[in-house]
Amino acid sequence: xxxxxxxxxxxLFSLPIQFxxxxxxLAHNFRELQRQYHPDRFANSSDQERRIAIQTTGxxxxxxxxxKSARLRALYxxxxxxxxxxxxxxxxxxxxxxDQMETREALEExxxxxxxxxxxxxxxxxxxxxxxxxEDDFQHNLEAxxxxxxxxxxxxxxxxxxxxxxxxxxxxxxxxxxxx
Amino acid sequence: MxxxxxxxxxxxxxxxxxxxxxxxxxxxxxxxxxxxxxxxxTTLADDQGHHLLxxxxxxxxxxxxxxxxxxxxxxxxxxQNSIASAKRLLGRSIADIKTLDGVLPYxxxxxxxxxxxxxxxxxxxxxxxxxxxxxKTLKTRAEETLGGELKGVVITVPAxxxxxxxxxxxxxxxxxxxxxxxxxxxxxxxAVAYGLDQDQAVDEKIIAVYDLGGGTFDISILRLNRxxxxxxxxxxxxxxGGDDFDHAIAEWILxxxxxxxTDNNRPQKIKNLRQIMQEARRVKEALTEAEKVDVSTQGFxxxxxxxxxxxxxxxxxxxTLFACRRALRDAELEKDEVMDVVMVGGSTRMPIIxxxxxxxxxxxxxxxxxxxxxxxxxxxxxADLLAGNKPDSEMLLLDVIxxxxxxxxxxxxxxxxxxxxxxxxxxxxQEFTTFKDNQNAMTIHVLQGxxxxxxxxxxxxxxxxxxxxxxxAGAARIKVTFQVDADGLLNVSAEEQLTGAKSxxxxxxxxxxxxSAIENMITDSMxxxxxxxxARKLREQQIEADRTLEALDSAxxxxxxxxxxxxxxxxxxxxxxxxxxxxxxGTATTIDAAIKNMEKTASFxxxxxxxxxxxTAMAGKNINKFKHEGKx
Numbered sequence: 001x002x003x004x005x006x007x008x009x010x011x012l013f014s015l016p017i018q019f020x021x022x023x024x025x026l027a028h029n030f031r032e033l034q035r036q037y038h039p040d041r042f043a044n045s046s047d048q049e050r051r052i053a054i055q056t057t058g059x060x061x062x063x064x065x066x067x068k069s070a071r072l073r074a075l076y077x078x079x080x081x082x083x084x085x086x087x088x089x090x091x092x093x094x095x096x097x098x099d100q101m102e103t104r105e106a107l108e109e110x111x112x113x114x115x116x117x118x119x120x121x122x123x124x125x126x127x128x129x130x131x132x133x134x135e136d137d138f139q140h141n142l143e144a145x146x147x148x149x150x151x152x153x154x155x156x157x158x159x160x161x162x163x164x165x166x167x168x169x170x171x172x173x174x175x176x177x178x179x180x
Numbered sequence: 181m182x183x184x185x186x187x188x189x190x191x192x193x194x195x196x197x198x199x200x201x202x203x204x205x206x207x208x209x210x211x212x213x214x215x216x217x218x219x220x221x222t223t224l225a226d227d228q229g230h231h232l233l234x235x236x237x238x239x240x241x242x243x244x245x246x247x248x249x250x251x252x253x254x255x256x257x258x259x260q261n262s263i264a265s266a267k268r269l270l271g272r273s274i275a276d277i278k279t280l281d282g283v284l285p286y287x288x289x290x291x292x293x294x295x296x297x298x299x300x301x302x303x304x305x306x307x308x309x310x311x312x313x314x315x316k317t318l319k320t321r322a323e324e325t326l327g328g329e330l331k332g333v334v335i336t337v338p339a340x341x342x343x344x345x346x347x348x349x350x351x352x353x354x355x356x357x358x359x360x361x362x363x364x365x366x367x368x369x370x371a372v373a374y375g376l377d378q379d380q381a382v383d384e385k386i387i388a389v390y391d392l393g394g395g396t397f398d399i400s401i402l403r404l405n406r407x408x409x410x411x412x413x414x415x416x417x418x419x420x421g422g423d424d425f426d427h428a429i430a431e432w433i434l435x436x437x438x439x440x441x442t443d444n445n446r447p448q449k450i451k452n453l454r455q456i457m458q459e460a461r462r463v464k465e466a467l468t469e470a471e472k473v474d475v476s477t478q479g480f481x482x483x484x485x486x487x488x489x490x491x492x493x494x495x496x497x498x499x500t501l502f503a504c505r506r507a508l509r510d511a512e513l514e515k516d517e518v519m520d521v522v523m524v525g526g527s528t529r530m531p532i533i534x535x536x537x538x539x540x541x542x543x544x545x546x547x548x549x550x551x552x553x554x555x556x557x558x559x560x561x562x563a564d565l566l567a568g569n570k571p572d573s574e575m576l577l578l579d580v581i582x583x584x585x586x587x588x589x590x591x592x593x594x595x596x597x598x599x600x601x602x603x604x605x606x607x608x609x610q611e612f613t614t615f616k617d618n619q620n621a622m623t624i625h626v627l628q629g630x631x632x633x634x635x636x637x638x639x640x641x642x643x644x645x646x647x648x649x650x651x652x653a654g655a656a657r658i659k660v661t662f663q664v665d666a667d668g669l670l671n672v673s674a675e676e677q678l679t680g681a682k683s684x685x686x687x688x689x690x691x692x693x694x695x696s697a698i699e700n701m702i703t704d705s706m707x708x709x710x711x712x713x714x715a716r717k718l719r720e721q722q723i724e725a726d727r728t729l730e731a732l733d734s735a736x737x738x739x740x741x742x743x744x745x746x747x748x749x750x751x752x753x754x755x756x757x758x759x760x761x762x763x764x765x766g767t768a769t770t771i772d773a774a775i776k777n778m779e780k781t782a783s784f785x786x787x788x789x790x791x792x793x794x795x796t797a798m799a800g801k802n803i804n805k806f807k808h809e810g811k812x
Contacts, residue, residue: 058607
């Protein structure tokens with residue numbers, strides 16, 4: 001069972017090492033592994049077996065979370081190619097950062113609008129589109145072997161993740177206020 | 181197939197031996213125990229034929245303990261020694277509960293420990309001990325009925341239960357001398373009870389579990405694929421339940437009797453209110469069958485029709501459906517993808533709830549199993565399986581953590597390490613670095629919640645990693661590992677990579693935020709008198725005011741000097757002192773206004789701080805560095 005730890009995440013789920021993902025196949029193979037290694041299968045086994053089961057499923061779950069997220073999958077692919085990420089490394093693309101700031105401001109303004117939920121929805125849509133562009137950009141650069149550019153795309157993805165979170169929180173807050 | 185399973189790791193190849201196992205629904209109002217007998221899961225009754233055990237424990241002078249109906253009967257006469265709704269106190273610290281002083285009838289003991297203790301005639305009791313008494317009673321009932329010792333149990337917990345609450349539940353089981361196979365989320369148990377995993381017609385299906393209890397509401401979205409249950413998302417409202425529907429009727433009655441009552445005698449008034457609440461509940465339950473019900477209380481005679489009732493509770497129903505929509509969004513699913521809707525909790529007996537939930541999900545919900553028993557039955561099925569009594573079963577329950585887990589980083593912000601709805605067990609590591617030259621220690625502050633700042637999340641634990649070798653800032657590599665087991669319990673360790681200096685903590689006690697769940701911890705045994713509700717509203721606003729003040733103070737302490745001009749500072753402080761005054765002497769409404777004003781006044785500052793964070797990133801500086809221990 002420990003040999004599972006030696007496989008990289010793609011191999012673990014019998015998937016090709018690439019950015020495009022067959023989500024259904026991942027979900028299917030994830031469940032098959034869980035079926036074999038989940039701690040519930042060892043409810044009456046020895047403590048050691050139970051500990052190993054927890055560690056193995058922990059690894060399987062982390063692998064699954066990593067591959068499911070486009071950003072983490074991209075980052076992982078680069079790491080497999082030997083690209084280093086410094087702690088807390090970030091992008092220095094000024095235009096990009098200005099754009100981020102403007103989107104943040106737009107979100108704040110949307111909250112004050114007459115139809116805040118619709119406004120936030122619109123911005124959410126835009127964030128999703130931009131995210132998609134970035135993913136296309138990454139895929140293109142990775143295939144072409146432009147690792148520096150590919151890495152830059154991954155760093156930028158983090159910002160959209162945060163924006164996405166923020167938009168989501170805002171939506172939830174606005175909904176809550178409707179009932180306050 | 182059978183051959184394959186025998187060779188699976190952990191599967192016993194020894195001759196089969198039936199192990200006694202039970203499922204326990206440890207509820208806020210009532211608890212149940214169920215077991216699988218001759219292939220059928222049923223709840224077990226006491227010697228008088230009652231299945232539901234009221235979750236009330238009474239301590240007597242001679243040290244003996246009453247659990248259940250007899251304790252419930254004594255609630256009014258022996259309030260201080262009869263403890264109800266202990267589940268709401270489980271895993272809460274004394275600080276959490278302090279905000280409820282005057283609301284709860286119990287006398288809390290002041291101790292140095294984080295554990296709240298209730299003073300009773302038989303000594304000081306923790307909520308864990310109280311819960312253990314309920315578990316002991318159920319254990320005895322099960323062992324007498326089944327005729328042998330229980331090998332293990334599955335205990336259900338609400339999906340929203342945090343780490344501390346799950347830990348406390350396990351501790352209670354340990355005190356009751358029970359072997360816990362697994363803590364199971366209540367909605368998952370309900371889906372299991374309906375045997376939805378037995379459906380061979382489809383490969384994969386999405387299930388929604390709508391759970392409206394007395395005081396809480398939960399919605400969970402599950403995915404089932406060839407026997408594997410996955411919780412995709414959970415949501416709800418820990419302060420919305422059937423009691424609120426009673427309130428809506430009570431309010432209506434109050435409006436009708438207003439003209440007739442002139443009695444200003446307070447105890448009499450409270451007594452009247454209690455009667456009105458009782459009548460409200462009766463009317464609500466009667467409306468399940470009848471189209472209209474006669475209302476008679478306090479000399480008021482009237483009729484409440486179902487249509488009127490629906491109008492009264494409309495906002496409550498809408499609120500639950502909004503939570504459903506949110507959970508679906510979290511799961512990234514559309515309504516029409518949901519293939520089964522399971523109803524849980526006594527309040528789902530209301531026809532209007534069934535109707536509206538059916539409309540929302542575009543299909544009639546499942547109501548065949550008693551909504552009070554369905555969770556215990558599911559737990560029993562899972563317990564039977566974990567005991568190894570059903571080696572051919574394909575069923576596997578995969579749970580997720582309900583709230584994100586993270587660490588405090590520089591500037592009072594929270595860096596999430598494990599996102600909510602991640603499948604457990606899970607282990608995740610992240611590297612951090614030092615903030616100052618020669619920094620030799622680092623404080624690891626573990627938090628649970630979805631918000632960006634430390635104050636808004638729940639603090640789970642704080643510990644210090646020492647022995648970091650002298651290095652320039654940013655050179656040390658500290659690996660922090662979060663490990664969550666299958667029950668949702670957390671372990672955190674931190675290790676300096678060069679020297680191997682290590683520090684570990686099992687996250688157990690809970691301090692910090694009082695969330696709305698506790699603020700609304702009006703016990704089910706007590707009636708919500710109007711005076712109490714006003715007092716509660718006021719207390720909530722006071723807490724909110726404190727929160728706003730704390731947020732402002734900590735912001736100004738960290739960057740007020742650099743981000744604010746002298747005049748701006750003055751304006752903020754003026755709004756601040758207005759809020760302090762309102763908090764001391766104001767009403768709920770005036771405090772609310774002062775909070776809103778404070779937030780409006782500070783909005784430019786908030787915006788500037790947010791920009792500040794981005795600018796820091798632009799300058800290539802780290803925002804994820806820990807603050808140095810000495811800075812706190």
